Amino acid sequence: MTDDRRQQDFAKRLSRISQERGGSVTPDQDKPKKDISDFNYNMPRESHPIRNGVIWLLFLATVGTGGYYGWNALPQDVRYSLTSLATSGGGLNGSGMSPEAIPETQTMSDQGPVFASPRVAHAGSDSLALGDIVTGASLPTNDMTFGTITPIIRNERCELRTVGSAEKVTGVRIENALLSAPLYAFSDRQLADQMLENVETVTKGAFESDPLAGLAGEKTSLDVFVTDTSAPLYLVLQNMGPGVIWNLQVAPNVQIAHVAIIGSDFSGVTNLPTDTTVEALLVGDFIAPHQYGADDVARSCMIRPWRMPQADWIGSLKSEAGSLVFQNQLYSYTKGYEAYNRWFTSTLGVDAATNMITARDAAHVLLGPAPEAPFAYSKLAGQDVQLMEAEHLITGTPAERVAAAQQLHRDLLTAALGGDLAALNPPAMERNSQ
Known part of the structure; x- marks a missing residue:
């Protein structure tokens, strides 16, 4: 946690050592704190998708995880960030919304x-x-x-x-x-x-x-x-x-x-x-x-x-915003439904x-x-x-x-x-x- 006493003590020691060596790492107390919550997904925060993605991929390569499994092992927000960057030059679609910024709701x-x-x-x-x-x-x-x-x-x-x-x-x-x-x-x-x-x-x-x-x-x-x-x-x-x-x-x-x-x-x-x-x-x-x-x-x-799949699904919105993950998922859902519908229609005589x-x-x-x-x-x-x-x-x-x-x-x-x-x-x- 950001208010952990050990982190504060470490920061003080680091600041003291730096000052003794002629530098300064004293944090700006007036600077707003960055939101680093794992839960408030709609809150503004500083994003480092490329850095985080590279770190994760290097880590997975180090432990021997294959590319496919490595990609699936990445945190979801990192996958969204990388795919949106790859498809839309920075993760923003015409509406200014990136896939990871589109949340699921209770309904x-x-x-x-x-x-x-x-x-x-x-x-x-x-x-x-x-x-x-x-x-x-x-x-x-x-x-x-x-x-x-x-x-x-x-x-x-x-x-x-x-x-x-x-x-x-x-x-x-x-x-x-x-x-x-x-x-x-x-x-x-x-x-x-x-x-x-x-x-x-x-x-x-x-x-x-x-x-x-x-x-x-x-x-x-x-x-x-x-x-x-x-x-x-x-x-x-x-x-x-x-x-x-x-x-x-x-x-x-x-x-x-x-x-x-x-x-x-x-x-x-x-x-x-x-x-x-x-x-x-x-x-x-x-x-x-x-x-x-x-x-x-x-x-x-x-x-x-x-x-x-329907247009109002959150997955559809993320797909439209450039997420390759959801584009692939919705393609598979659509093909699966089409295959099921062929069986359903031939068996019961009506569309599914x-x-x-x-x-x-x-x-x-x-x-x-x-x-x-x-x-x-x-x-x-x-x-x-x-x-x-x-x-x-x-x-x-x-x-x-x-x-x-x-x-x-x-x-x-x-x-x-x-x-x-x-x-x-x-x-x-x-x-x-x-």
């Missing part, structure tokens, strides 16, 4: 809008809050419990039920849901991948790291308020982040014919109307984990549910943007018009859940869930190490020089 991220509770994502431009849609809202908590959990047998083929001639396709496509869902569901593969990641972290020298950290499979939830009475609905619920429990909240006179879940993680649905059918596609059953550029090319089963609410993150989504009068909220607590079938399912109190997940990790890791976790961090070897 708009680099990858699109964020709708935290009580805001409701919907198709209109006006602002809607939870109280405009429902009454008596009781949001889920981390210590609530579910009713019966029934497995959804995942589709073995990369296809969905055909849309009926009278049915209307609508749905949601997000990255992350923002409400709690107190359960873990994960596969043996996820368990093994997390264990290997932890082992790699510990054995690389970070011995203070917990080999049981990063427990896989915790879920989130999202309220889907459905008010569209224009036709029987074919809901397509899609996300690319951690698994979501989609909590359907159906207004009077709404008919939901079918629900299709497309998720990158194990997801499920609650409050499903009695006659509604449901099916699920798990992305990992058909395509490999995402790598940059992998989704840019057409393929027969590209079911990773990308969202099309049709009647679709999209956001990076959301807690509540409205499909249809705002109701004339709010209807009763259906809370998640105690509800039965239909969930994609997974090898491991853990419920209970927060402490019970964590303990059970840790025990699974511990048992697998202990068996892999021959029965002794201490083998991850063996004592230092002593050598006899004689």
Whole structure:
């Protein structure tokens, strides 16, 4: 910190030595202090992007980091500075704004809008809050419990039920849901991948790291308020982040014919109307984990549910301001969406943007018009859940869930190490020089 006593003492000693040698390094007390905060990104500060970039690149070259990984290891603000300098002769676009000076906000991220509770994502431009849609809202908590959990047998083929001639396709496509869902569901593969990641972290020298950290499979939830009475609905619920429990909240006179879940993680649905059918596609059953550029090319089963970049995304603004990082990212997003849209259109007969609410993150989504009068909220607590079938399912109190997940990790890791976790961090070897 700038007011650290040791720094002040050092400055005084330096000043005294300099004066004794005939010089002066006494700071100008009247000169305004420079802002060096890591948090107030909008505050003016002196920038040295070239100097900082050169220092970082030299450091990374010294420790042997390759160019690609070295570039990704640079702090984000340094990458922005270097790319903006390279593309716009100093980092300023026509509006005088450099990419690093364009901040994310509470409601708009680099990858699109964020709708935290009580805001409701919907198709209109006006602002809607939870109280405009429902009454008596009781949001889920981390210590609530579910009713019966029934497995959804995942589709073995990369296809969905055909849309009926009278049915209307609508749905949601997000990255992350923002409400709690107190359960873990994960596969043996996820368990093994997390264990290997932890082992790699510990054995690389970070011995203070917990080999049981990063427990896989915790879920989130999202309220889907459905008010569209224009036709029987074919809901397509899609996300690319951690698994979501989609909590359907159906207004009077709404008919939901079918629900299709497309998720990158194990997801499920609650409050499903009695006659509604449901099916699920798990992305990992058909395509490999995402790598940059992998989704840019057409393929027969590209079911990773990308969202099309929009002009108001902060990432789009940074791209327009000259950031090569965001230009490349948005190019990849666009190509990914185009590939997904080809599969979506060929499977369901409509464009992937049709009647679709999209956001990076959301807690509540409205499909249809705002109701004339709010209807009763259906809370998640105690509800039965239909969930994609997974090898491991853990419920209970927060402490019970964590303990059970840790025990699974511990048992697998202990068996892999021959029965002794201490083998991850063996004592230092002593050598006899004689």
